[in-house]
Amino acid sequence: MKALLETLRPGDPDRKLAESIDPLRLPAHIAIIMDGNGRWARQRSLPRVAGHKAGVDAVRETVETCARLGIGALTLYAFSVENWKRPRTEVETLWRLLRFYLHRELDLLQENRIRLSALGRIDALPAIVREDLEECCSKTAQNRGMRLNLAINYGGRAELVDAFNRILDNARRDGSLPVLDVDEDLISSALYTRDQPDPDLLIRTSGEMRVSNFLLWQIAYSELYVTETLWPDFRRAHLLRAVADYQKRDRRFGGLTASEDDEQLVEVAGVRKA
Ligand code: IPE
Ligand code: IPE
Ligand code: MG
Numbered sequence: 001m002k003a004l005l006e007t008l009r010p011g012d013p014d015r016k017l018a019e020s021i022d023p024l025r026l027p028a029h030i031a032i033i034m035d036g037n038g039r040w041a042r043q044r045s046l047p048r049v050a051g052h053k054a055g056v057d058a059v060r061e062t063v064e065t066c067a068r069l070g071i072g073a074l075t076l077y078a079f080s081v082e083n084w085k086r087p088r089t090e091v092e093t094l095w096r097l098l099r100f101y102l103h104r105e106l107d108l109l110q111e112n113r114i115r116l117s118a119l120g121r122i123d124a125l126p127a128i129v130r131e132d133l134e135e136c137c138s139k140t141a142q143n144r145g146m147r148l149n150l151a152i153n154y155g156g157r158a159e160l161v162d163a164f165n166r167i168l169d170n171a172r173r174d175g176s177l178p179v180l181d182v183d184e185d186l187i188s189s190a191l192y193t194r195d196q197p198d199p200d201l202l203i204r205t206s207g208e209m210r211v212s213n214f215l216l217w218q219i220a221y222s223e224l225y226v227t228e229t230l231w232p233d234f235r236r237a238h239l240l241r242a243v244a245d246y247q248k249r250d251r252r253f254g255g256l257t258a259s260e261d262d263e264q265l266v267e268v269a270g271v272r273k274a
Contacts, residue, residue, distance in 0.1 A: 001018075001021070001023035001026070001068075001069055001070050003067075003068040003069075003070070004018055004065065004068035004069050004070075005018055005019070007068060013237070014236050014237050014240060017237060017240040017241065017244065018069075018240055020244050021069070021240065021243055021244055021247065022247055023070065025247055026069065026070055026071060026243065027071065027199070027200035027201040027223075027243065027246055028071070028072040028073065028197045028200055029071070029072060029073040029074075029075070029196060029197050029198065029199045029200055029201075030066060030071055030073070030074050030075070030199060030200070030201045030202075030203065030242075030243075031074075031075040031076075031077070031199035031201070031202045031203070031214070031215055031218075031219070031222070032062065032074070032075070032076050032077065032202075032203045032204070032205070033077045033202070033203070033204040033205070033208075033211070033212060033214055034055060034058070034059070034076055034077060034078065034205060034231040034234075035204060035205050035206040035208055035212075035230075035231055036051075036205050036206025036207075036229075036230030036231045036232070037051030037052045037054070037055045037230070037231050037232060038051050039051070039206060039230055040054060040055075040230040040231065040232040040233065041054075043230075048090060049089075049090060049093040051230075051231075051232055052090075052093060052094060052097055053093075053097060054232035055231045055232045056097055056100070056101050057232070058231055058232055058233070058234045058235070059076065059101065060101075060105060060108070061234075061235055061236055062074070062076075062234065062236075062239055063076075063105075063108070063109075063112075063114065063146075063148060064108065064112065065236045065239050065240070066146060066239065067112040067113075067114055067145060067146045068112075069239075069240075069243070071146055072146060072147065072197070073146065073147040073148075073149065073196050073197065073199075074146060074147070074148050074149070075119065075149040075150075075151060075193075075199065075215070076148070076149070076150055076151065077151045077154065077212075077214050078094075078098065078150050078151060078152050078154075079094060079098075079120075079151075079152045079153055079154070080151075080153075080154055080155060080212060080213055080214070081120075081121065081153055081154065081155035081158050081213070082155065082212075082213065095125070095126055095129045098129060098132075098133070098150075098152070099128070099129060099132050102132050102133065102135075102136045103132070106136055106139065106140075109136070109140050109143070109148070110139075110140065110143070112145055112146070113143040113144055113145030113146075114140060114143055114145050114146050114147075114148050115140050115141060115142075115143040115144070115145065115146070115147050115148065116136050116137050116140045116148050116149075116150065117137055117147060117148070117149045117150070118133050118134075118137060118149070118150050118151075118152055119149050119150070119151045119152070119154050119159075119192040119193065120151055120152045120153040120154035120155075120158075120159075120192065121153045121154075121155075121158060121162070122134075122152065122153065124153055125152065125153060133150075133152070147196060149193070149196070151214070151215075154192075154214070155213045156211075156213045156214055156215055156216030156217065157213060157216065159191055159192055159215075159216075159217070160187075160191075160216065160217060162190075162192070163187055163190035163191050164187075164190070166190045167180070167182070167186060167187070167190050168180075187217065188217070191217060191218070193215075193218055198218040198219070198220070198221070198222065199215065199218055199219060199222045200222060200223060200246070201222060201223050201225060201242065201243070201246045202214075202215070202219050202222040202223070202224050202225065203225045203226075203227070203239075203242050204224075204225075204226045204227075205227055205229050205230060205231045205234055206227075206228065206229070206230045206231060207226060207227070207228045208226070209226060221251070221253055223246050223249050223251065225242045225245055225246065227241075227242070
């Protein structure tokens, strides 16, 4: 938070917004469905890939803002298992842009002590993309700042299938299969996100009201924030607005609010007194 305020001059319109955020109640993990690149391009009579290209700058600004704000983990949905249905040229452009991002942003990741991870079926990516990705992940593996997860060739159902197979393989290997006892912690520990908290806040750009197979297990209690802003237009102010909105939410997790809890205590005390 301090790092973010240091970069904002007193007259900067984002400063007021940043100051309205409580640094003690930040989401530990933000996940974003970066959607609307194609529509952004269509509005400008440009090819769809121009939208993806413009989206790279939104990624840079979002990553930097989250790191400076003090967010623990940021997960960006970059390519779903369903996105292979798109024309080959579009898919190839996405790989080119990913490699461009990794080469251009490595210094920024290091400066901000960001640790990069990839979530998804990475083995199915073209070899050159996989190598660049793995190199960037290993070069940043010692960083202890924000976790940046790129969900690439990611599907929530595929992740669950992979998790169950991992559990079965481990149990077969260590001989515990006959007495295997599955619980929520075991499933969580087999997911791609196994060592990270669930997202507190899920943002989707471009107004679509669906989760499109993203983090199905982990978003059980995430706060949802959908903005009409198209991904290439998403900037620091949009991210700060989403966090400010998140801080107004009453997260009950199926229970009661703190004030209702107090009321109940008073009621119980009153009944006891009577
Ligand atoms: C999101 O933008 C980027 C990816 C899915 C890779 P889209 O390409 O889905 O943009 P729209 O939804 O067609 O506008
Ligand atoms: C979700 O967006 C996937 C990513 C942002 C990478 P899509 O544009 O693929 O999702 P749908 O088709 O609108 O559900
Ligand atoms: Mg889309």
